[in-house]
Amino acid sequence: MRIETHGQQIDVTPALRDYVETKLARLERHYEQPLDIKAQLSLDKPDHRAEATLSIAGRTLHADANAVDMYAAIDLLADKLDRLLMKHKEKMVDHHRGESLARTGEFNL
Numbered sequence: 001m002r003i004e005t006h007g008q009q010i011d012v013t014p015a016l017r018d019y020v021e022t023k024l025a026r027l028e029r030h031y032e033q034p035l036d037i038k039a040q041l042s043l044d045k046p047d048h049r050a051e052a053t054l055s056i057a058g059r060t061l062h063a064d065a066n067a068v069d070m071y072a073a074i075d076l077l078a079d080k081l082d083r084l085l086m087k088h089k090e091k092m093v094d095h096h097r098g099e100s101l102a103r104t105g106e107f108n109l
Contacts, residue, residue, distance in 0.1 A: 035056055
């Protein structure tokens with residue numbers, strides 16, 4: 001997994017960079033494929049804003065979060081990305097290959 005962290009109107013300290021990497025590292029549990037994440041931290045007074053664009057195998061997912069504290073915004077962002085990945089993973093499952101009434105012969109008109 002590759003995580004790029006940038007700041008807009010804010011300096012990204014090593015502590016913030018490490019926090020972003022540890023929070024977004026949990027997204028790896030959903031996919032074994034390499035993930036590419038670009039995170040941007042910015043300051044929208046009075047709130048702090050965290051945005052991320054995640055690229056997986058031909059698909060791009062985007063999420064953003066606002067909070068009073070930058071660490072809280074990063075937490076919200078990680079939760080949103082986690083939900084987006086789970087939803088995307090459920091869509092990837094081929095629902096047409098499951099058992100259907102037509103295949104089992106129980107379908108009568």
